Amino acid sequence: MSRRRPIAAALPAEPLDPAQIAGQVIDGDCIAVMRRLPDACVDMVFADPPYNLQLAGPLHRPNNSRVAGVEDDWDKFADFAAYDAFTHAWMAEARRILKPAGTIWVIGSYHNIFRVGAALQDLEFWILNDVIWRKTNPMPNFRGRRFTNAHETLIWAARDARSRYRFNYKALKQLNDGLQMRSDWLLPICSGPERLKDDDGRKAHATQKPLALLYRVLQAASAPGDLVLDPFFGTGSTGVAAKALGRRFIGIERDPGHVALATSRIAAAPDSADPRLLGGDGFEREPRIAFGLLVEAGLLAVGDTLVDRTGRHQVRVRADGLVEAGRGRSQAIGSIHQMGAKASGGPSCNGWVFWHVSHPDGTLEPIDGLRQHLRAEIARGRDAAADDHDDGDDRMVDEAGDGDLTTYPEQPVS
Amino acid sequence: MSRRRPIAAALPAEPLDPAQIAGQVIDGDCIAVMRRLPDACVDMVFADPPYNLQLAGPLHRPNNSRVAGVEDDWDKFADFAAYDAFTHAWMAEARRILKPAGTIWVIGSYHNIFRVGAALQDLEFWILNDVIWRKTNPMPNFRGRRFTNAHETLIWAARDARSRYRFNYKALKQLNDGLQMRSDWLLPICSGPERLKDDDGRKAHATQKPLALLYRVLQAASAPGDLVLDPFFGTGSTGVAAKALGRRFIGIERDPGHVALATSRIAAAPDSADPRLLGGDGFEREPRIAFGLLVEAGLLAVGDTLVDRTGRHQVRVRADGLVEAGRGRSQAIGSIHQMGAKASGGPSCNGWVFWHVSHPDGTLEPIDGLRQHLRAEIARGRDAAADDHDDGDDRMVDEAGDGDLTTYPEQPVS
DNA sequence: GACGAATCTGAATCCCGTC
DNA sequence: GGACGGGATTCAGATTCGT
Known part of the structure; x- marks a missing residue:
């Protein structure tokens, strides 16, 4: 098989406490180290395994200069079977320590990504997307015998098919100028000052990934305070990005030189900004408003008529927070959603945007506008109350707006 | 497994003659049909297998309309093992009938492409590139739970690691405005008039591929007259592109309705232009000129001195087409390339651009200039001769300039 | 017929909290 | 864990409809 170190079966398998080692780089074989972590303890895994090049x-380039490729021992495997065994082994451990709602990211090239993707599926991970990192500045194909290899592939997968995984949809839509983020990402390779050099000016690691890539991965599929594991930590880009975004991390790396480099790099890296600015989705879920509240608040009156956009369907507002259509035998009563679904003929319906009120000038306004009005009023009242108590060392922040409070220490603003 | 037809073990396995069936669509299971073809008879395979979605x-879309997904029986497999068995079976046959210098293309999505890529590697195909088809107009992700699935992946692989496969580098570079063609291709999905409809106006095939994609594949990795096999022919886009580009094809398709549709579609499709305009690379490899020919042609004389660009190294021209440096014991003899490599210290060298002749005015000219001069003269003579014989039914064209003659029937100008 | 608005569609593994 | 029900969710391009 490979010339990697003997795996850790013989070493003492002292358990590791994830909370204790968060923010550290652990020196060792990732399989051995992961075995010492408890089940379901990390929120996300990012892995940049050997590519088996x-x-x-x-x-050589046309001018006879030599291309510095990956020639490290960690990238040497006897054959595909050896690579598959290695892949299966680390991935099974990663799955064990992943929380049920956690996701894994693995990056690779055509040399290994097909083995990686098949292994993920065989281990019952559930692929959510394959994401293409398109390089703005790839290395050309010097021989003119193939297409310029201008991309790498990331696979994003949930722990299983029924996972309720995190995807910060709105934050990424915002990142993409208001359109859904696509599965192809255009980013430069890691070069310039970001690229770590050793004392001789050579690159310190053969496959250092750009921070921008890690930022986007963490933004997409993790929340502030989440624990992110990187089993092939290298120079620690995952740690640098995690620190900047208020995520916790555990790095595992076999090469002691890289462990030292990553540790000092992360210590020098900027800390996260005010955690309140980092929110999971950047757009927390808004507090729920029952339709009946609009009547209580005087924004609608019992008996008011709601119409759909085309004017073809109407319902009347009832006192109990339901709406009704028709009279006598053909009368139907239900929630705004149920009646909207009935009217539109679809399996479901968002009544808030389906139904409208008619203004005196003839224009229609979705009742969602009334809801937003009410929400704003409620928020003003809540903020006024909160101002009286906002003076502690720790902040309690309801990240997801769902009542779960996450506590973490105050962070300096960078 | 799937509900496909029983495979053809029980059917009569009458051999098929590739030359006879070129240009036809064969109705049947692709594995059974390929079994009837001889070894090493096709130049390229393009395969668009079921994706196992x-x-x-x-x-439903947000407006409650229903998405017409792929619900055909041909895309149903019991599990990954069944899909892998199917993949392995058709791919092994495809490899058997592929010429040693042939290549295979397979297209897929994250649902199947990792199984496909691993199977290719397990069968000892040699992956040359994975190519990303980026869609300009993909279907959005309606529920906001993933990234827009905005691409599909093609794998391009040679029959084995040592194959001397065809890659029309210059033609593709030209297609890409003078820059190397990258591994990410931006193309629209198949829609509008190109998309075939049945009598009810519904799409005739769930997964029809755009012609532009096939054009680029055929341009990249085949030559005019080549025989291209498509084992999952569908509506025959591969055949239409092949016809337009002067390639021959064999299509295999299980669904008799699609066979009929593809057949009539191809019959109505435009034929190739003048084959001389289609050249393998669009830029035929220039005929090879032996260095010694420069002496024969009087462009260099025996004993002339060649120098490198800096003037630090020199060699003398010999009568046998080699060059020599030094005198007596330190004398070295070799080709212009060998002596250039020795002088520059690299592992190889293009002697044509390394060595120069000195003009009386002191300027240096690469000997490649002399070669181009000679080529132009030769081309003038060849064209004059060709005009006298350009009236046969078949042409013999040395596409690659390497002495291999490919014969193909004359095509009418469209 | 021209132009703008409205509608339709594409290889899709497409929800989540509460009871 | 299963059932229930609230309610969140789309982009580009071709085609059809309306004036």
């Missing part, structure tokens, strides 16, 4: 010999 | 239930 299989370069035949040294490659 | 595993759709759970109906999906």
